Amino acid sequence: MDWRVWHDKYDSPDSRMARRLRTVQDQIRMVLDSSRSGPLRVISLCAGQGRDLLEVLCDHPQRSDIRARLVELDENNTALAAAFARANQLDQIEIVTGDAALTDQYSGMAPADLVLICGLFGNIADADITRTIDACPQLCATGGHVIWTRHRRTPDRVPVICKQLEALGFDRRWLSGDDTELGVGVHRFVGEPQPLESGRSLFQFVGYDRLVG
Numbered sequence: 001m002d003w004r005v006w007h008d009k010y011d012s013p014d015s016r017m018a019r020r021l022r023t024v025q026d027q028i029r030m031v032l033d034s035s036r037s038g039p040l041r042v043i044s045l046c047a048g049q050g051r052d053l054l055e056v057l058c059d060h061p062q063r064s065d066i067r068a069r070l071v072e073l074d075e076n077n078t079a080l081a082a083a084f085a086r087a088n089q090l091d092q093i094e095i096v097t098g099d100a101a102l103t104d105q106y107s108g109m110a111p112a113d114l115v116l117i118c119g120l121f122g123n124i125a126d127a128d129i130t131r132t133i134d135a136c137p138q139l140c141a142t143g144g145h146v147i148w149t150r151h152r153r154t155p156d157r158v159p160v161i162c163k164q165l166e167a168l169g170f171d172r173r174w175l176s177g178d179d180t181e182l183g184v185g186v187h188r189f190v191g192e193p194q195p196l197e198s199g200r201s202l203f204q205f206v207g208y209d210r211l212v213g
Helices: 003-011 016-034 051-057 075-087 126-134 158-167
Strands: 040-045 066-072 093-097 112-117 140-151 170-175 182-189
Touching: 016 051, 016 112, 016 140, 016 182, 040 051, 051 066, 051 075, 051 093, 066 075, 075 093, 126 158, 140 158, 140 170, 158 170, 158 182
Parallel strands: 040 066, 040 112, 066 093, 112 140
Antiparallel strands: 140 182, 170 182
């Protein structure tokens, strides 16, 4: 799978991927608009080209307050993300080429005010979805938000993901309708963050094409 070419789907405005991207960006704006003033930390797992966050920050009033770390394994995608960040003077954004499954990638940034898990849950096994969700109290600060995505093809895991997050102290703030194939969810953490456990791997990125194969 050429993941740089895969991102080209976002350039077709009427595609499902472009609609999901706009939905995620809308939710990012809402979270940032409702957040306290002052410094905010954001982390993004398997960030791809970082379009969801970077395009929002370009014109957001709090752009200078936001420090973010985007972790992505594909070096072609991180190169594009880094170029976009430089072109838009987003100097406080870290673009990391590396394995987003490793908890050490988030040292010094967790617990964050916003955790993006977009484009991941549809590409990993169910057990790894659970493992990643179980780590969310380590990644997210009290009052912070997790924005996540998952397709609703059979078997629809969206209700399970909601249930698992809510069992860990995350309140559901918004969920796209069940008539939308590409689901988007927003959960706010009302619990106490846990220390980040170093040296752990949360998931193995399989790829949706192999999972259904």
